[in-house]
Amino acid sequence: MLTLQNAGISKTSQRLAVLNILLKATKPLSVSTIRQSIEKEADIDKVTVYRILSLFRKRGIIRKIASAGGANYFEIATLENPLHPHFSCRNCGALTCLAPLPFTKAPELILSKDDYSIDHIEINISGLCACCRNTAKTKTSLHQREE
Amino acid sequence: MLTLQNAGISKTSQRLAVLNILLKATKPLSVSTIRQSIEKEADIDKVTVYRILSLFRKRGIIRKIASAGGANYFEIATLENPLHPHFSCRNCGALTCLAPLPFTKAPELILSKDDYSIDHIEINISGLCACCRNTAKTKTSLHQREE
DNA sequence: ATAATTGTTGCAACTCGGTTGCATTTTTGA
DNA sequence: TCAAAAATGCAACCGAGTTGCAACAATTAT
Ligand SMILES: [Mn+2]
Ligand SMILES: [Mn+2]
Ligand SMILES: [Zn+2]
Ligand SMILES: [Zn+2]
Numbered sequence: 001m002l003t004l005q006n007a008g009i010s011k012t013s014q015r016l017a018v019l020n021i022l023l024k025a026t027k028p029l030s031v032s033t034i035r036q037s038i039e040k041e042a043d044i045d046k047v048t049v050y051r052i053l054s055l056f057r058k059r060g061i062i063r064k065i066a067s068a069g070g071a072n073y074f075e076i077a078t079l080e081n082p083l084h085p086h087f088s089c090r091n092c093g094a095l096t097c098l099a100p101l102p103f104t105k106a107p108e109l110i111l112s113k114d115d116y117s118i119d120h121i122e123i124n125i126s127g128l129c130a131c132c133r134n135t136a137k138t139k140t141s142l143h144q145r146e147e
Numbered sequence: 148m149l150t151l152q153n154a155g156i157s158k159t160s161q162r163l164a165v166l167n168i169l170l171k172a173t174k175p176l177s178v179s180t181i182r183q184s185i186e187k188e189a190d191i192d193k194v195t196v197y198r199i200l201s202l203f204r205k206r207g208i209i210r211k212i213a214s215a216g217g218a219n220y221f222e223i224a225t226l227e228n229p230l231h232p233h234f235s236c237r238n239c240g241a242l243t244c245l246a247p248l249p250f251t252k253a254p255e256l257i258l259s260k261d262d263y264s265i266d267h268i269e270i271n272i273s274g275l276c277a278c279c280r281n282t283a284k285t286k287t288s289l290h291q292r293e294e
Numbered sequence: 295a296t297a298a299t300t301g302t303t304g305c306a307a308c309t310c311g312g313t314t315g316c317a318t319t320t321t322t323g324a
Numbered sequence: 325t326c327a328a329a330a331a332t333g334c335a336a337c338c339g340a341g342t343t344g345c346a347a348c349a350a351t352t353a354t
Contacts, residue, residue, distance in 0.1 A: 014332075031311075066214055068211060072312090115276070119273065121273075124271070125265055127264045157350090162302095179339085179340085193341085197342080198303085219341090
């Protein structure tokens with residue numbers, strides 16, 4: 001089970017709050033989303049959130065997902081939640097998790113020589129989520145996205 | 148051959164400059180890099196560069212590559228330069244192109260049902276480039292990167 | 295040729311994600 | 325209990341990217 005303790009991170013209320021939000025999430029979260037899902041009275045400064053996420057990443061308990069739209073997203077990284085591709089909807093911007101693929105084969109596929117040492121592979125897919133595709137068929141979609 | 152003309156884009160000195168820079172490049176370029184590789188006297192406003200890149204993308208002659216470090220990168224998208232993974236060095240931040248993979252198989256692999264319609268697949272790999280790995284062995288590397 | 299229209303650029307101001315420095319608070323531990 | 329170390333918050337800042345508008349250039353119509 002993933003706790004601050006067995007990740008070797010000293011326990012503070014802010015770190016606990018951020019960890020619990022990430023544990024509950026079913027998709028990667030941005031910093032602003034993380035902060036919004038914290039009670040008003042327990043508000044955490046954005047700098048603190050960045051520092052906590054940076055620490056979590058150093059300890060290997062979360063990973064960062066890059067997105068074309070500026071912000072980065074974060075999700076729990078455990079054995080039960082291995083690295084996997086993500087789907088980014090062109091219309092509403094929603095970022096969802098896809099089923100894990102055998103990334104373990106990717107290094108051999110990609111590395112012909114000794115040119116790179118790989119420590120992270122990220123696959124991001126974009127298009128239309130089912131929801132947006134359906135609404136697009138009927139009306140012109142509710143929530144647009146540029147990109 | 149890729150020109151503004153046969154891409155259906157009216158010719159201006161600014162668009163020509165940006166296109167030529169992208170055509171010469173051997174790796175994806177950021178907006179700031181593009182602007183820096185323009186002669187001082189022919190300087191192009193950053194807004195104009197963004198508008199040009201957006202237009203090029205709409206015409207399908209360039210593609211955008213997301214990176215974890217904030218900025219987006221751009222490269223020519225032609226039949227001779229099909230979609231491919233990129234390598235991002237954890238140490239120096241260099242972004243290089245890797246050999247194309249059979250992405251065409253990916254949609255079937257990823258989409259079990261009818262949940263998404265895919266129009267772009269991006270694979271980003273990060274680690275250490277050969278250069279940085281070697282220098283890291285001897286000295287502590289010259290140019291560091293956080294991330 | 296001239297005027298009206300349209301397309302393109304540049305400037306200023308702004309938003310947003312993320313970082314840095316420093317003072318203040320909290321925790322640790324001798 | 326008291327000092328050192330760690331963690332938080334605040335303010336100020338930076339860089340990427342966007343928006344509105346005025347100036348300018350290229351077309352098109354009169
Ligand atoms: Mn995920
Ligand atoms: Mn490339
Ligand atoms: Zn959607
Ligand atoms: Zn490197």
